[in-house]
Amino acid sequence: MIPGSFDYVRPSSLEEAVSALRDAGDEGKVIAGGQSLLPLLRLRLAFPEVLIDVASVPELHGVRDEGSSLLVGAMTTHYDVLRDPLIREHAPLVAAATSTVADPAVRHRGTFGGSLAHADPAGDLPAVVLAMDGVFVTSSREIPAAEFFADYLTSTLEPDEVLVGVRLPKAFAGWGFHYEKFHRTAQAWAIVGVACLVDRSGGEVAGARIGLTNMGSTPVRASAVEAAVRGGAADREAFRAAAASAAEGTSPPSDLHGSSDYRRHLATVLTARALSAAAGV
Structure with missing residues (x-):
């Protein structure tokens, strides 16, 4: 489809960009690389009257x-x-x-x-x-x-x-890390993803940070898993047990790619994998 008509502004400084946004009010939209916005414009899911291109700032x-x-x-x-x-x-x-x-x-x-x-x-x-x-x-x-x-x-x-x-x-520079992503094709959005950081001291976990992709309307922290592994053994069995609570407090969507229950299952499996990979076990 063809986007609706809009004015185009290309500011050369941060001050000019902010001024352009203020002048446009609710009808202005910032465009960066355009990889997310342009498809929305073509589908007319977004129709700003002014595009502010910040590439030259x-x-x-x-x-x-x-x-x-x-x-x-x-x-x-x-x-x-x-x-x-x-x-x-x-x-x-x-x-x-x-x-x-x-x-x-x-x-x-x-x-x-x-x-x-x-x-x-x-x-x-x-x-x-x-x-x-x-x-x-x-x-x-x-x-x-x-x-x-x-x-x-x-x-x-x-x-x-x-x-x-x-x-x-x-x-977190010295922590183990891993990003585990399940998707149907190489270019596709994640059905579920797990961003994981593990601070391992000897055979134990001194700390962990876990963020979940596509498990709600916003990204979420797997706080229950973080608490469960902290101070425990850095081994796969312990990680599988802790990952059972990965979906706790989440509200994953159901769509053509999978039901909410399917995503909860994926979160459990992928979190255990991400913990093991980040901890190097």
């Missing part, structure tokens, strides 16, 4: 070392995230999940911030940032990941806010 590009954390610019492409040495050293879980996003063509155009701001619970990155306790940095404030995702395709960004980047703590 320099503050939104690249990965910066901030000492105890990394700031990943919102316009940094998935391809650049994968290649970045700071990401590989301090946030390897992000690289692992990013490598599963769609296909190479999408990873060259799609952006880190655009994928997160789209707030699709089937996306790979929201559960990762949630598990890492990331912080969303906007043009006017900072939003913890636990408060950023409001509902299906809905974030807590205000209409006149631009996502500048995402701050990722380095605290």
